Amino acid sequence: MKRLCGLFFVCALAAMLRAEPPSSFAIRDARVVTVSGSELAKATVLVKDGMIVDVGPNLAIPADAWVIDGSGLTVYPGFINALSTWGIPEVAPAAGAASRATAAPAATPQPAATPQPRVRGPEDRPQNNSYERAADLVKPTDHRLEGIRAIGFTTSATFPNRGILAGQGALIDLAGDQGADMVVAQPIGEQINLRTGGFRSGFPGSLMGVISYVRQLYLDLDQYQQAKSIYAAHVSGTPRPEYDHYLEGLAEAPRILLPADQAQQIDRMTSFAQELKRPAVLYGMHEAFLRIDALKQANLPLLVNLHWPEKAREADPTDVPSLRELEMRANAPAVPALLTKAGVHFAFYSEGADSAADIRKQLKRAIDGGLPRADAIRALTLSAAEVYGLSDRVGSIDKGKIANLVVTKGEPFEEKTTVEYVFVDGKLFKPSKVPPASPAGERGRN
Amino acid sequence: MRSQALLLLVAVSAIAADHESLLIQNVTIHPVTSAEIKGGSVLIVDGKIAAIGTKLSARGAKVFDGKGLDLYPGLINAGSNVGLSEISSIRDTVDIDEIGVFNPQLKAEVAFNPSSEHVQIVRAAGITTVLSLPSSRGEEFSPASAVDAPILPGQGALMHLNGWTWEEMALKRGAALDMLFPIIPSVPRREQTIGGPPQRTYSELEREYKVKLEQIANFFEDARRYAHAKAAGEPDFQPDPKLEAMIPVIEGRRPILVRAGKERAIRDAIEFAEKEKVRIIIADPHDIGSTAELLAKHGIPVVLGETLTLPLKEDDAYDSQYALPGQLFKAGVKFCFGTFDVEFARNLPFQAAAASAFGLPPQDALKAVTINAAEIFGVADQIGSIEKGKLADLILTDGDPLEATTSIKAEFIVGKPVNLESRHTRLYEKWNARP
Amino acid sequence: MRTLLAFIALTCAAHAESILIRNATLLTVTKGTIQNGSVLIQDGKIAAVGTNLSAPAGATIIDASGKFLSPGLIDCHSHTAVEGSVNEGSLSDSSMVNIADVLDPSDINIYRALAGGLTVSNVLHGSANAIGGQTIVIKLRWGKPAKGLIFEGAKPGIKFALGENPKRQGYPSELFSSPAAQQRRYPGTRLGVEDEIREDFTQAKIYQTRWKLYNEDRAKGVHPIPPRRDLRLEPLVEVLEGKRYVHAHSYRADEILALIRTADDMGFKIRTFQHVLEGYKVAKEIAAHGAGASTFSDWYGYKYEVIDATPYNAAIMTRKGVVVSLNSDSDELQRHLNWDAAKMVRYGGLTPDQALAMVTINPAKQLGIEDKVGSIEIGKSADLVLYDKHPLSNYSKVLKVWIDGHPYFDLDQDLKDRITLADRKKDLIAKEKAEEDTAKKKADTERRAVDKKEGKLPQEGAL
Incomplete structure (x- = not known):
């Protein structure tokens, strides 16, 4: 113990002096949950230059490595939030604001105060940010990052989440000297929102309007690509197709993310995904307990929202919620367990639940709902990487992968558990302490 | 019954020639307050029912042969905007919902338009009297719950649907003081759209509600002081029309028609009435919760709104609104029906019938649209049943007036035969003849 | 949720059986009114309409004496x-x-x-x-x-x-x-x-x-x-x-x-x-x-x-x-x-x-x-409504509704479902309340522990 403290003293001092941070680590004698393979009871993880160099029992430790005594500790792959705005400072709620009460959903575009030109239809591409890349927007200055890392998150599938065609996501690491350092892969998909401004807000002003708009865009994309290839093959005499910024954005995305929370929305988006004929991921899933079989049959990757529906913090005591809502509140946290049992592939995301206390509480509810702990960890790591086809670089502790690691004392997300170290891209972070619960969390006490 | 009729026969012969009299004969009389009389006759003298029986004859009286049809008392719509609102979506034609929170001095009858198309249309459905109210449905059903939303929008008047001027039509002015009891609007559970006004919290809304209740209490306190000062003949007494209009209310002579849609409003209204020692009638309730017994216990009558309306909550039984009148009936609450609108005011009888399909005995459905309304508004000595001495508000039908398949064949208001034509029938006749 | 209840009811109901509705006043709409009429439903369709129909083996028989049957x-x-x-x-x-x-x-x-x-x-x-x-x-x-x-x-x-x-x-x-x-x-x-x-x-x-x-x-x-x-x-x-x-x-x-x-x-x-x-x-x-x-x-x-x-x-x-x-x-x-x-x-x-x-x-x-x-005729979908009185009477009430021969509304079932629904809600609310209380108690204990540690709590008996 003493040696460890000494080490850390040096380490911290080195950082303070802005000397080269250490680039080689060995976590020794720790329990290692690789996720991809079997759990190692006592093993060493070797990290060098941002990568996992090796993992296994009885590894030789290179001379230049900083050694961490992992006895009594467990090493996990860094946790991945499978859909968030983490890392985009512009959409982060103001520091100190109650994260869930006011922030969700983040990045909601506000109606413009001054009249905008009237939208004439899908061809005007309203609420369309298909080309906007999270990769260009992420910055290490997002004040949420420190707290998130402190509970073991190293990675996020981050999306700009503005408008209906809500932009291109990037898989990012949650630390870096500048934005570009954070990007692991991009683009990873186009997020689609089915939000509208309501009646009289301009096209699309209804859910059906949004759906028809998205449908038209993808038909336009097909025609655009067809036109471009015909043009390429027969340049002479063929009219040149007009460049479409918005369609280029859609064309880039390897997959689309469609929102589906309630049962009828799950049905609707399952068929919509089939109709659009491109790889799709459904996100939401709070009423998926009514559609487990259908989801298994549909075989689409799913993102389960950890922000479980719950009683409104301040409700009229005479308003009795509907049975449907009560069922949702009672059964949503059991969705991960039901999906696991049915063998349906899913990962977690934390819509607006940014504080450690929140995420811990929500995950615990999933586990209480019957989700085996190992499956919870998988949904937070490898499964999330698989949804985006990036399990070759993140999501498990394997040789050659990015060194995103979390070292805990105790089972993750248990109250008494402490996160001892977090490695992002091979860089060590020592959470000073878990940041205080958000005001929203505090209010529950009174 | 029969012996009574025979007695009346004697009375009849004494009609003086200078009295206007009409004998309706050969009808089945449904007096509402007593058993039906087959082959009956009703004698009307000077607009009043002078005799009822089976073998009436009257020299000098005009005779109207009812040809075996049914005779009922005219129906009463105990909550409407008839006469005050013509085309509800065109504000220029609408005279309800005055600006201001407390306007107890406003009187519905003074703006009652005798030429309104609705007068003819509504009476053609067998409705001879309406309570015209100076405001639309309560806050419960309006989108805004503004701070300056009306609370006391004015006095309702019972109006006969026949006459040359509103003065002739007014049966009872100031029949009730209309009151839109404040509510705590429900906070929508899910944000459906982008933007919109920020959601207010329940505690904010509850605070506003309490402020409004306090405002009401203060207004009543002012009224009481005013009445006291006036009675005492205080030298610096200054008349105030608003407070003046409150005197009959605080003295219990004029009831307050409290629009209270939900349980909280009903409970709080009852508490308010107890505290202020005023008479109230609950109007247009739709979610009474467990207040039926409470209403019965306090003897508070109710004017029910539309029976044919949707349940308020997703989990409510599909027939929760249909069954509401039956529920009140079983609890022993006295009630009548209104429609609280104009365009559907004529469908009042069908509201009562639907209630009957779902638990209200048919005879009590009929009472609810006749005698109960009269009793609740203190005019049972004049209308609401076919009884000697009452005004001759009568309808002649080919069946149960609560059935839509029944036709209203003739109608009398204060003894005068009423023309059953309306804009609707005139258009029918005109265009049916288009070649 | 009612959908859920309905879903269970539907899946439990036997598939496409024969139903004979007997002794009803049939308002066929296109073929007049048949007193004491019967309608046979088979495979979701109206298989027979008449006054003297006999039920095939295994058919469910519904006696509709005094009742009225109309098309959906x-x-x-x-x-x-x-x-x-x-x-x-x-x-x-x-x-x-x-x-x-x-x-x-x-x-x-x-x-x-x-x-x-x-x-x-x-x-x-x-x-x-x-x-x-x-x-x-x-x-x-x-x-x-x-x-x-x-x-x-x-x-x-x-x-x-x-x-x-x-x-x-x-x-x-x-x-x-x-x-x-x-x-x-x-x-x-x-x-x-x-x-x-x-x-x-x-x-x-x-x-x-x-x-x-x-x-x-x-x-x-x-x-x-x-x-x-x-x-x-x-x-x-x-x-x-x-x-x-x-x-x-x-x-x-x-x-x-x-x-x-x-x-x-x-x-x-x-x-x-x-x-x-x-x-x-x-x-x-x-x-x-x-x-x-x-x-x-x-x-x-x-x-x-x-x-x-x-x-x-x-x-x-x-x-x-x-x-x-x-x-x-x-x-x-x-x-x-x-x-x-x-x-x-x-x-x-x-x-x-x-x-x-x-x-x-x-x-x-x-x-x-x-x-x-749209009418009660052989070969049409068995979309039918049973009333206690003539449907044009404002006193009438719907008792049962079939679509494609399946019962989709049944007044008796509805009355039972109300109880099921109320009970389920009561259970869920109670469960939620219990969880809330536990969490609150735990938070209180923790706070007290913290307060005690920080010396904020007055000494026992000091109040």
């Missing part, structure tokens, strides 16, 4: 079971949107309507624009997912709207004032509405030609760039090709006639005029065009363009040869269309059969499904 009621104008706004009101022509995309099978109003004997609804887009969205006919198969609601083989439609509603956004009233609403859009008059529809169909024809030429070029082996598929114009092309019905919201005689002439000129048909409160003034022209009229029973007076509304409208149109139905346009009114039909006996003296036809076979005809539903 049909509403030619509904907005039930739609998620989100029923209006894509932002454009003058929003024909790219489709109600079928947003069906919500969990809308409780489906069940409530079933409980009033409704079995089929024409679910329409709203009336905010000259050409609204695509529409769909559904059966009220409560408990089935959205796909299970769709009426197989019923032609889809498109909503048009004339008059005040579509022109309102040309001159938005202060009622809806917002920066966005201040953006006026064409049309703002009935003249413009007429023009808008002509313009849209002109574009549709150009679009139709463009694709024709493209396909011809391709056949010739040329490599043209395909035209852009336009989801706005495609449904209009379908209208021109007779593959999609037009349901036109309308009130005044002038606009009705103008649309008939536009349709004549452009070469398409109006299937139904909806509301059509002045239809009686141009009944002759409506009949000649072959359009149906789907009207209200007795709505009037709620806006200026209905100034000449009269409840005798349906009677006049019927006498002048128009197929007339009564619609609800309302989650509430759809629960008792039979009572609206009853008013037709009062207003215009139609017979009870004529009145009942207006909520059964006539709307079926208007929707082109009269070979499948």
Whole structure:
């Protein structure tokens, strides 16, 4: 113990002096949950230059490595939030604001105060940010990052989440000297929102309007690509197709993310995904307990929202919620367990639940709902990487992968558990302490 | 019954020639307050029912042969905007919902338009009297719950649907003081759209509600002081029309028609009435919760709104609104029906019938649209049943007036035969003849 | 949730059995009234109708003595079971949107309507624009997912709207004032509405030609760039090709006639005029065009363009040869269309059969499904309603409703379900409360521990 403290003293001092941070680590004698393979009871993880160099029992430790005594500790792959705005400072709620009460959903575009030109239809591409890349927007200055890392998150599938065609996501690491350092892969998909401004807000002003708009865009994309290839093959005499910024954005995305929370929305988006004929991921899933079989049959990757529906913090005591809502509140946290049992592939995301206390509480509810702990960890790591086809670089502790690691004392997300170290891209972070619960969390006490 | 009729026969012969009299004969009389009389006759003298029986004859009286049809008392719509609102979506034609929170001095009858198309249309459905109210449905059903939303929008008047001027039509002015009891609007559970006004919290809304209740209490306190000062003949007494209009209310002579849609409003209204020692009638309730017994216990009558309306909550039984009148009936609450609108005011009888399909005995459905309304508004000595001495508000039908398949064949208001034509029938006749 | 209960009930019910409903007064609508009649249901269809039917082996027998059986009621104008706004009101022509995309099978109003004997609804887009969205006919198969609601083989439609509603956004009233609403859009008059529809169909024809030429070029082996598929114009092309019905919201005689002439000129048909409160003034022209009229029973007076509304409208149109139905346009009114039909006996003296036809076979005809539903006839779907009294009586009550021979509403079952629902809610609320209390207790203990540690708690007995 003493040696460890000494080490850390040096380490911290080195950082303070802005000397080269250490680039080689060995976590020794720790329990290692690789996720991809079997759990190692006592093993060493070797990290060098941002990568996992090796993992296994009885590894030789290179001379230049900083050694961490992992006895009594467990090493996990860094946790991945499978859909968030983490890392985009512009959409982060103001520091100190109650994260869930006011922030969700983040990045909601506000109606413009001054009249905008009237939208004439899908061809005007309203609420369309298909080309906007999270990769260009992420910055290490997002004040949420420190707290998130402190509970073991190293990675996020981050999306700009503005408008209906809500932009291109990037898989990012949650630390870096500048934005570009954070990007692991991009683009990873186009997020689609089915939000509208309501009646009289301009096209699309209804859910059906949004759906028809998205449908038209993808038909336009097909025609655009067809036109471009015909043009390429027969340049002479063929009219040149007009460049479409918005369609280029859609064309880039390897997959689309469609929102589906309630049962009828799950049905609707399952068929919509089939109709659009491109790889799709459904996100939401709070009423998926009514559609487990259908989801298994549909075989689409799913993102389960950890922000479980719950009683409104301040409700009229005479308003009795509907049975449907009560069922949702009672059964949503059991969705991960039901999906696991049915063998349906899913990962977690934390819509607006940014504080450690929140995420811990929500995950615990999933586990209480019957989700085996190992499956919870998988949904937070490898499964999330698989949804985006990036399990070759993140999501498990394997040789050659990015060194995103979390070292805990105790089972993750248990109250008494402490996160001892977090490695992002091979860089060590020592959470000073878990940041205080958000005001929203505090209010529950009174 | 029969012996009574025979007695009346004697009375009849004494009609003086200078009295206007009409004998309706050969009808089945449904007096509402007593058993039906087959082959009956009703004698009307000077607009009043002078005799009822089976073998009436009257020299000098005009005779109207009812040809075996049914005779009922005219129906009463105990909550409407008839006469005050013509085309509800065109504000220029609408005279309800005055600006201001407390306007107890406003009187519905003074703006009652005798030429309104609705007068003819509504009476053609067998409705001879309406309570015209100076405001639309309560806050419960309006989108805004503004701070300056009306609370006391004015006095309702019972109006006969026949006459040359509103003065002739007014049966009872100031029949009730209309009151839109404040509510705590429900906070929508899910944000459906982008933007919109920020959601207010329940505690904010509850605070506003309490402020409004306090405002009401203060207004009543002012009224009481005013009445006291006036009675005492205080030298610096200054008349105030608003407070003046409150005197009959605080003295219990004029009831307050409290629009209270939900349980909280009903409970709080009852508490308010107890505290202020005023008479109230609950109007247009739709979610009474467990207040039926409470209403019965306090003897508070109710004017029910539309029976044919949707349940308020997703989990409510599909027939929760249909069954509401039956529920009140079983609890022993006295009630009548209104429609609280104009365009559907004529469908009042069908509201009562639907209630009957779902638990209200048919005879009590009929009472609810006749005698109960009269009793609740203190005019049972004049209308609401076919009884000697009452005004001759009568309808002649080919069946149960609560059935839509029944036709209203003739109608009398204060003894005068009423023309059953309306804009609707005139258009029918005109265009049916288009070649 | 009621959907869940319904779902369980459905899956438990034996599949497609035989049912014999006996001794009822059968209101067949098309073949008169049969006293002490029986209906045999087999494989979801009406297999036999008569007075002396015997039950096949294993059939469920329902004794309906003293009761009345009618075909399932049909509403030619509904907005039930739609998620989100029923209006894509932002454009003058929003024909790219489709109600079928947003069906919500969990809308409780489906069940409530079933409980009033409704079995089929024409679910329409709203009336905010000259050409609204695509529409769909559904059966009220409560408990089935959205796909299970769709009426197989019923032609889809498109909503048009004339008059005040579509022109309102040309001159938005202060009622809806917002920066966005201040953006006026064409049309703002009935003249413009007429023009808008002509313009849209002109574009549709150009679009139709463009694709024709493209396909011809391709056949010739040329490599043209395909035209852009336009989801706005495609449904209009379908209208021109007779593959999609037009349901036109309308009130005044002038606009009705103008649309008939536009349709004549452009070469398409109006299937139904909806509301059509002045239809009686141009009944002759409506009949000649072959359009149906789907009207209200007795709505009037709620806006200026209905100034000449009269409840005798349906009677006049019927006498002048128009197929007339009564619609609800309302989650509430759809629960008792039979009572609206009853008013037709009062207003215009139609017979009870004529009145009942207006909520059964006539709307079926208007929707082109009269070979499948709308009357009690052999071979039609067993969509049936059992009442305790004649359905035109305002005292009548629905006891049972079958769709395709399956019971979808049963009053006795409903009464049981209420108890189940209440119990389940009580349990869930109690469970939630218990969890809350535990969490609170735990938080309190923790806080006390912290406070004690930090010396904030007064000493025992110091109070």
